[in-house]
Amino acid sequence: MKLARIGAPGAERPALVDNQGKLRDLSGEIPDLTGALLSDAAIARLAALDLSALPEIAEGQRYGAPVADTGKIICIGLNYTDHAAEVGLPLPTEPTIFMKGCRTTGANDVVHLPRGAEKGDWEVELGIVIGTGGLYITEDAALNHVAGYCVVNDLSERSYQMERGGQWTKGKSFPGFAPVGPWLVTRDEIGEAEELGIWLEVNGIRRQDGNTRNLVFGVRRIVSYVSQFYALEAGDIIATGTPAGVGLGFDPPVFLKQGDELRLGIDGLGEQRQRIHAWHG
Template identity: 50%
Template sequence: MRLVRYGETGHEKPGLIDEENHLRDLSLEVPDFSGEGLSRHQMDRIRALDVKSLPKADPSHRIGPCVGNVGNFLAVGLNYADHARETGAAIPSEPILFNKAPSCLAGPQDELILPKGSETTDWEVEIAAVIGTPALYVSQEQALDHVAGFCLCNDVSERTYQKERGGQWVKGKSFPTFGQLGPWLVTPEELEDPQSVDLWLDVNGERMQTGSTATMIFSIANVISYASQFMRLMPGDVITTGTPPGVGMGMNPKRFLKAGDIVTLGGGRLGEQRHVVKAFED
């Protein structure tokens, strides 16, 4: 299934994209794709529906982030060896975990807003896992059983805030629109193998990133299992799992986003995003 949330910001409704790419309304079946709305029971209920009996929704609706009311937005740093090398960082021996503020969530075609005075805002195409059932001390073998689905994420990063403002990555990762999710949440049976997804990202039509989740240092199952050793992962938590090489910080000379740029990114069954970059306005 390809599950979506559509409508104005803060008022999104649940829906799905059917096999003919029609947007179908699910608001009479589930309140939202958040918390218990992502449980295994709820996913099984939706799978059992006669999709063609669901009302069609106007396709011109805005598509929002595919998960609502996110409690914990975790991310993994330097999870591709070639990305670590391009940034001059050592290959990590354990997953590097950090948080993004849930308030940074944005939809797959929303504008990407630059913070005031930012000169080093960067792009990062990633695959994210969304937790569907609580996970604490889970094994790698069982980790993916706790996943409701997977989605595309642009883990936007303000590098000066991340690297030079006191050592906490969350500062450079949490500005509004810095967590662009979607267009849809792909349920596990639809994606088949999350470790064989090709990822790409363009800026103004120029290819910047090309990679595959097959080259991760720590697999998605490894990351979920590892995170569950330190915290109870809850339904609706999002874990974005690192980016392949090609970020602006790794270029020579470095290259960063400016107002007017257009960022597009994609990943096979995960779909595609498109964002126009804008400067912050009071």
């Protein structure tokens, strides 16, 4: 099942995509798509609805972030074998964790670079959406805590991340640096996301072209590992790392600029499109 939120920022309504690819309005069934409504039982209730009886939503409207109240965006760094190689770093022996300190935005919303940005970069990632929270989750039980998956663009300003001291978070957290969606695709459709094509284009040029089979740490390991340090909560998103092809990895590097267009996606999880704007605030 593909779950979404449709409408202008702050006025989104919950929706799902039916088997014919039509958007159906869920606002008569639930007030919004929140973490509290991502448990297995809540998703099963939505799956049992007569979709043909739900009002149809016209195409062409904005997709908001598919979860209304994401609390934490937890990121895993250097989690693809090819990406670690391109940036010249050894494979981690444990998952590398950092945070994004911004809110999620819609899949196709405009992205603004920070004032004076020099090294804006892209990272297409598989997002794990937590449906049932927990602490000290075992790997055997990990999938029971996953509501589903989504596309995440872990945008960065590399000069903040690499050259301004401290940890990576400051380069990852500018407003708008976490486009998510267009949908949350439930776990029953994707399983453990073990072999999904994952790609990104900049101005029509394919820059990233990977597969989740190259993850260093898979979904079960990531969920279990992160829960040793954080109390995971329903609605949290774990971004699982990016394959080779980030701008920083080219020689010379290729960074984002005003007017660039990004297109990115993951098999079965949909596509995003973003236009890059300079900051004028």
